[in-house]
Amino acid sequence: MFLILSWRNIWRNKKRTIIVAASVFFxxxxxxxxxxxxxxxxxxxxxxxxxxxxxxxxIQDNDYWDKKSLDNSFVMENSFLENVxxxxxxxxxxxxxxxxxxxxxxxxxxxxxxVGIHPEYEDELTEISSHLKQGVFLNQNSQGILIGASLAGxxxxxVGDTLTLYGVGYHGTTAAALLPVQGILKMPFKSMDNAMTFxxxxxxxxxxxxxxHITSLPVMIDNIANINKVRDALQSELxxxxxxxxWNEMMPDLEQSIEVxxxxxxxxxxxxxxxxxxxxxxxxxxMVSERAREFAxxxxxxxxxxxxxxxxxxxxVILSFLGVITGIIASxxxxxxxxxxxxxxxxxxxxxxxxxxxxxxxxxxxxxWIFTSQALTVLIIALITIIYPILYIRKMNIAKQIRG
Amino acid sequence: xALIEIKNLNKIYNTIxxxxxxxxxxxxxxxxxxxxxxxxxxxxxxxxxxxxxxGLDKPTDxxxxxxxxxxxxxxxxxxxxxRLKNIGFVFQSYNxxxxxxxxxxxxxxxxxxxxxxxxxxxxxxxxxxxVGLGDRIDTRPAMLSGGQQQRxxxxxxxxxxxxxxxxxxxxxxxxxxxxxxxxxxxxxxNKKYDMTFIFSTHDSRVMKRARRIITLVDGKIADDKKx
Numbered sequence: 159m160f161l162i163l164s165w166r167n168i169w170r171n172k173k174r175t176i177i178v179a180a181s182v183f184f185x186x187x188x189x190x191x192x193x194x195x196x197x198x199x200x201x202x203x204x205x206x207x208x209x210x211x212x213x214x215x216x217i218q219d220n221d222y223w224d225k226k227s228l229d230n231s232f233v234m235e236n237s238f239l240e241n242v243x244x245x246x247x248x249x250x251x252x253x254x255x256x257x258x259x260x261x262x263x264x265x266x267x268x269x270x271x272x273v274g275i276h277p278e279y280e281d282e283l284t285e286i287s288s289h290l291k292q293g294v295f296l297n298q299n300s301q302g303i304l305i306g307a308s309l310a311g312x313x314x315x316x317v318g319d320t321l322t323l324y325g326v327g328y329h330g331t332t333a334a335a336l337l338p339v340q341g342i343l344k345m346p347f348k349s350m351d352n353a354m355t356f357x358x359x360x361x362x363x364x365x366x367x368x369x370x371h372i373t374s375l376p377v378m379i380d381n382i383a384n385i386n387k388v389r390d391a392l393q394s395e396l397x398x399x400x401x402x403x404x405w406n407e408m409m410p411d412l413e414q415s416i417e418v419x420x421x422x423x424x425x426x427x428x429x430x431x432x433x434x435x436x437x438x439x440x441x442x443x444x445m446v447s448e449r450a451r452e453f454a455x456x457x458x459x460x461x462x463x464x465x466x467x468x469x470x471x472x473x474x475v476i477l478s479f480l481g482v483i484t485g486i487i488a489s490x491x492x493x494x495x496x497x498x499x500x501x502x503x504x505x506x507x508x509x510x511x512x513x514x515x516x517x518x519x520x521x522x523x524x525x526x527w528i529f530t531s532q533a534l535t536v537l538i539i540a541l542i543t544i545i546y547p548i549l550y551i552r553k554m555n556i557a558k559q560i561r562g
Numbered sequence: 563x564a565l566i567e568i569k570n571l572n573k574i575y576n577t578i579x580x581x582x583x584x585x586x587x588x589x590x591x592x593x594x595x596x597x598x599x600x601x602x603x604x605x606x607x608x609x610x611x612x613x614x615x616x617g618l619d620k621p622t623d624x625x626x627x628x629x630x631x632x633x634x635x636x637x638x639x640x641x642x643x644x645r646l647k648n649i650g651f652v653f654q655s656y657n658x659x660x661x662x663x664x665x666x667x668x669x670x671x672x673x674x675x676x677x678x679x680x681x682x683x684x685x686x687x688x689x690x691x692x693v694g695l696g697d698r699i700d701t702r703p704a705m706l707s708g709g710q711q712q713r714x715x716x717x718x719x720x721x722x723x724x725x726x727x728x729x730x731x732x733x734x735x736x737x738x739x740x741x742x743x744x745x746x747x748x749x750x751x752n753k754k755y756d757m758t759f760i761f762s763t764h765d766s767r768v769m770k771r772a773r774r775i776i777t778l779v780d781g782k783i784a785d786d787k788k789x
Contacts, residue, residue: 159666159673166661455657458618460646460674460722462639557619560653561609 160465164472167445168480175477178441182481183488185434186532189427190489191522193531194496196423198523200416202500204382204405206517210284210346212408213252213376214385215392217242220401222373223408228257228328231371232400241395242377247388250378252279255362255371259325259333261305261355263313270309270355272323274362274372283378286343286356293317293341300358302340306351310342317342328368335365346517431535439543442474446547453551454559463551470547471540478540479533486529496522563630564591565725565758566615571624573610573781584610585621586781592726595756597749599763599772607781608762609730615760616649616728617641629725646674650719652729656711658703664690664714665699671721689717693747709740716748726758733765745771 168175208214222230234253243251255274260267277296281287287295291307303321305313315321319339327333337357345351363369379388385404392402406413446453456466501520508518573585585607592598600608613619615626617633625632628648636644645651658667668686677685690699693713695706703711712732719727729748733741749771751757761768769775777785 159670162666163659163661163670170661451655451657452659455651455653456659457642458616458645458651459671459718460642462642462674465674557610557613560613560618560657 160469161472164469164476167449167469167473168477174441174444175480178437178477179480179484181434181437182478182536183485185430186482186485186536187489187492189430189535190486190529190532191492191496192423192427193528194493194522194524195501195520196420197525197528198497198500198521200420201382201523202519202521203412203416207409207412208376208405209378211376212403212405213250213283214379214382214405215377215389216403216408217375217377217392217396218373218401218403220399223401223403226256226373228255228326228366228368228371228373231255231328231368231373233370234372234375235370238395239375242375242392245388245391247379247381247384248377249380250279250283252276252283252376253359253372254280254374254376255359255366255368256373257325257327257333257362257366259323261309261313262322262324263315263319266313268309268312269353270305271353272325272355272357272362274359274366275356276359280356283376289343289345290341291344293339295341296356296358298358298360300340301338301361302357303337304341304343304356305339306354307342307344308348308351309353309355310339312352315339323365325366327366328371331367333366427535431539434536435539435543438474438478438539439546441477442470442543443546445473446470446550450550450554450559454554454556457551457554457556458560463554467544467548467551470551471544474540474544474547475537478536482533482536486533490524490529493522493524493528497524565594565596565629566590566592566760567625567627568592568615569625569627571611571614571626572622573607573614573619574622584781585614588624588781588783590776590783590786592758592760594725594758595752596774597752597759597772598774598776599761599768600776600778601762601764601769602778602784603764606778608778610781611778612728612730612760612762616651617645646671646722648722648725650722650724650727652712652715652719652727652732654731654734656703656708656715656735658711658714658718660703663700663702664695664706664717667703667714668718668721671718675722685721686717689720690714692751693717694743707740709736709744712736712740712744713747716744716751720751720757726760729759729761729763731763731765732761733763733768738767741765741767 219230219232239251239253242248253276257272258269259272261270277298296304317339321337321339323335323337325333345354363371379385389402389404453466457463500522503518503520568588568590571585571588575582575584588611600611602608610619614621621634626634633641633644659670662670665686668689669682672682672685687699690696693716695710695713698706698710706714733744736744745767748759752759761772774788776783
C-alpha cells in the first residue's frame with residue numbers, strides 16, 4: 159500500500175508530474191544519444207587506427223619504439239607466429255618489417271616508407287587490397303612493389319614500370335633492389351598515399367638483409383575489454399628482448415584527444431543533469447510543503463517518520479524513473495538506427511579525423527551500460543533530492559503542523 | 563484505576579518575546595467509557611491539552627499516565643508506536659489521505675499495525691458499515707461530503723482498536739444535520755463498545771451530548787461537571 163500511496167501521490171498534480179517526467183525523459187534521450195555518439199566514435203577511432211596502424215597490441219624488440227631501426231628488429235619463427243595466433247581473443251596478427259628508403263624512377267627520387275608484409279594476414283587485418291586501383295595484389299612470393307597513388311604520380315610510374323630502391327639494411331648493409339610496380343593503391347589518407355609502399359615480407363627481408371626478421375607484430379583482438387588478458391597471455395611467449403606495447407602507448411595523441419573530448423562530454427551531461435536535478439528538487443519541495451499537514455497527520459495516527467520518508471523517497475524515485483524508463487525506451491531505437499546509419503561529418507571535422515587516420519564519420523555505440531548509466535545517474539539525483547523531505551520530516555513539529 | 567491520569571501538567575510555549583502559559587497545573591482523571599468534552603474559549607488551552615494527552619506535544623512539566631504508563635517519558639519513535647496502538651484521532655479538518663479510498667484510509671492504520679490483508683478488509687468494511695458508509699467504501703474523500711469524511715475519520719480512529727479517541731473540534735466544519743448525525747454515531751459507538759471519547763469543542767451540540775464537561779480558562783481547569 160505504501161507503493162500505491164506513493165504512486166497516487168505522484169498523480170495528485172498530473173501536469174506537474176508530466177512536466178518533470180518529460181524533462182527527465184528528454185534529458186535521458188539526449189544524453190543517451192550524446193554518450194552513444196561519443197563512445198561509438200571513440201570505439202571507431204580506436205578500432206580504425208589500430209586496424210590500420212598499430213593493432214591493439216604490438217610485439218616489438220625492446221628498443222624499437224625509441225629507435226625505429228632495422229637493427230632493433232627481431233627474429234620471428236613461424237612457430238612463434240602460430241602460437242600468438244592461437245591465443246584466445248586474438249583475431250588477427252600480421253608481421254611487418256618497416257624501413258625507410260629512397261625510391262627512384264628515372265631522375266625522380268622520393269623518400270618512402272617500405273613495409274614488408276605478409277600479404278594474406280595484412281589483407282585480413284587492414285583490407286589493404288580493397289585500396290588497389292591498378293595491378294594485382296601481393297602474395298608471399300611476389301617480387302614487385304605496391305605504391306601509393308600520389309607517390310606513383312610524383313615518380314611518374316605506372317604498373318609494370320620498374321623502381322629503384324636504395325637504403326640501409328640490417329646492421330648498415332646496403333639495401334638495393336629493382337622492383338617492378340605490381341600495383342597502385344589509393345590509400346585513404348594523403349600522408350599514406352604520398353609515402354607508403356608495400357612488398358612481400360620474404361622479399362623485404364632479402365632486400366634489407368634480415369632473414370626471418372620483423373620490426374613489429376601487430377595483434378588484433380575481439381574486444382578491447384580483453385586487452386589486459388591477452389597482454390598477460392602473450393607475455394609468456396616473449397623473451398627478454400621483446401616487449402608488448404598497447405595501442406594507447408603507441409598512439410598517445412589519440413588517447414589524449416579521446417580523454418579530453420570525453421571530459422567535455424561528461425561536463426555537458428553534468429550540466430544537463432544539474433538542471434534536471436533542480437527541476438526534481440523543486441517539485442519535491444513543492445510536494446512536501448503542500449502536504450506538510452498531511453505528513454503531520456500520518457505521524458500523529460501512528461506512521462513512523464522512517465516509513466513516511468520511504469513513501470516520500472519512493473515518490474521521488476518513481477517520478478524520476480517515469481522519465482528514465484520512457485527515455486530509455488525511446489532512445490534505444492534511435493541509437494540503434496544511428497548505429498547502422500552513422501553520421502558523416504562535415505569538412506570542419508574531416509581534418510581532425512584524418513589526422514588520426516580515420517574516415518570522418520560519427521559512429522554510435524549501443525552498449526547497454528550507456529542506457530543503464532543514465533538510469534543510475536537519475537536514481538542518484540532522485541536519492542539526493544530526498545534529502546530535503548528527510549530533513550523536513552525529521553524536524554517536523556507535528557502539533558504545530560496539524561494546527562496549521 | 564482511571565484510564566487517563568494527568569498530574570500537575572504545564573505547557574509553556576517559549577515564544578521569543580513573551581512566554582505563553584498554555585496549560586497551567588492541570589490535574590485530571592478520565593475513566594474508561596467516558597464521553598467527555600473539554601470546552602473553553604479560543605486560546606484557553608483545549609487543543610494543547612488534547613495534543614499532550616495524545617502525545618503529539620510534550621508538556622513543559624507534569625505527567626500523563628495512560629493505563630499506568632507515563633507517556634511523557636516515551637521517546638518520539640516509541641510515542642508514534644504508542645499512538646498507533648492506543649489512541650484514535652479525529653481532527654477538525656478530517657485530514658484523510660486524499661489519494662486513498664475510504665476503505666484504504668482505514669486499512670492504512672491496520673497496515674501500520676501489521677495486520678494481514680484479509681483482516682484489514684474485513685474490519686474496514688465493518689467499521690464503514692458501523693458509521694453508515696457501507697455504500698461508499700471505495701470512494702475517495704474528495705467525493706464525500708464533510709459529514710461523510712468525518713465519519714470515515716471516526717472509523718479510521720477506531721481501526722486500531724484504541725483505548726480512547728481524541729476528537730479536536732470534530733463538528734466545527736459540519737452543518738447541523740451532519741454534526742447531529744456524527745454525534746449520534748459517536749454516542750452509539752461509546753455505548754456499544756464502551757469506547758472513551760474526549761472532545762475539545764465550543765460547539766453547544768457536542769456539549770449537550772457530553773456526559774462530562776471540563777471547562778478550561780487561560781489554561782486552567784475552571785470547571786469539571788459530570789451529568
